[in-house]
Amino acid sequence: MRQFSPNTFANFPIDKAGHHRKDPLWLADALAGGSAQLSLFHKGQPFLLEESGASAVRSVAWLAGAARDFAGRDPLTLFLGVDASGAPHFAVEAPGGVSESPLAGMGQFEDLRGAAMQLSAADASLMACAKALFEWHATHGFCSRCGHETQSAEGGWKRECKACGAEHFPRVDPVAIMLPVHPHPEHGPRCCLGRQARFPRGMYSALAGFIEPGESLEEACARELQEEAGLVTKEVRYHSTQPWPYPSQLMIGLIAEVESDALTLDQDEIVEAVWLTRAEARAALSGGLSRDGKSIWAPPALAIAHHLVKAWAEEAE
Numbered sequence: 001m002r003q004f005s006p007n008t009f010a011n012f013p014i015d016k017a018g019h020h021r022k023d024p025l026w027l028a029d030a031l032a033g034g035s036a037q038l039s040l041f042h043k044g045q046p047f048l049l050e051e052s053g054a055s056a057v058r059s060v061a062w063l064a065g066a067a068r069d070f071a072g073r074d075p076l077t078l079f080l081g082v083d084a085s086g087a088p089h090f091a092v093e094a095p096g097g098v099s100e101s102p103l104a105g106m107g108q109f110e111d112l113r114g115a116a117m118q119l120s121a122a123d124a125s126l127m128a129c130a131k132a133l134f135e136w137h138a139t140h141g142f143c144s145r146c147g148h149e150t151q152s153a154e155g156g157w158k159r160e161c162k163a164c165g166a167e168h169f170p171r172v173d174p175v176a177i178m179l180p181v182h183p184h185p186e187h188g189p190r191c192c193l194g195r196q197a198r199f200p201r202g203m204y205s206a207l208a209g210f211i212e213p214g215e216s217l218e219e220a221c222a223r224e225l226q227e228e229a230g231l232v233t234k235e236v237r238y239h240s241t242q243p244w245p246y247p248s249q250l251m252i253g254l255i256a257e258v259e260s261d262a263l264t265l266d267q268d269e270i271v272e273a274v275w276l277t278r279a280e281a282r283a284a285l286s287g288g289l290s291r292d293g294k295s296i297w298a299p300p301a302l303a304i305a306h307h308l309v310k311a312w313a314e315e316a317e
Ligand SMILES: [Zn+2]
Pocket: 143, 144, 145, 146, 147, 148, 161, 162, 163, 164, 165, 166
């Protein structure tokens, strides 16, 4: 599978085989078949195996079809796709957990964000897809048009309202995440990282905001930089995107050249911002740098912000 993106959760590793979604008989046979691979979810968390020894390595518990017996009657089942060997992959909601099942002791339900960097890239991507779908199902049980209950359909990729006939599809909420950069002719290029009050001590990141209705990606980028930091955008470059299932964002990474490095911070959003040279940005990515007695570090590789900063920091002068 071609790798389009450096980002965790991107690069879905199997064929989504979307043409099977509209075929309930195929889906039922695939789920009951011997090659079916099931992952279990409970309250938005995937069931991961306990690993002995190598604590930094985690893996998804891909279970044979019988695992659905532990999930309770008529659980929500998502069809994820078919791998290269032809094995269909599913994710199943286990409403009661597995504490009373034979799976008890094999592993546990865990927060995906905490475990993501210890999973294989393939497992992380599959679990992010399943998590985003489960989050959507959990909050779309009723029709937004008429208020009646809706039912999952097409392997979990749609909800249908029998009362009014409306079809509802999983939502994706685009977020612009941008690294402001300035050529700074006198002192050399700088990038700007900002701190939100909720960030861990010393962490500075790219700026971000939801794209609003009626707005292009570039306009959203320019508006957010103006609102949060008083920066005027001159040119916007696309870098990459990252699915971010908390609950349904698509992070769209941009590098934005701004006209001036003068900052006017909106303290409700950004409590502090710093301009870094490429060398300083590289230091912030790998352990942090010290300035005026303060530690400055960039987000870890789980976050698209890390890859934005890295891409700019490694550009030739
Ligand atoms: Zn309806």
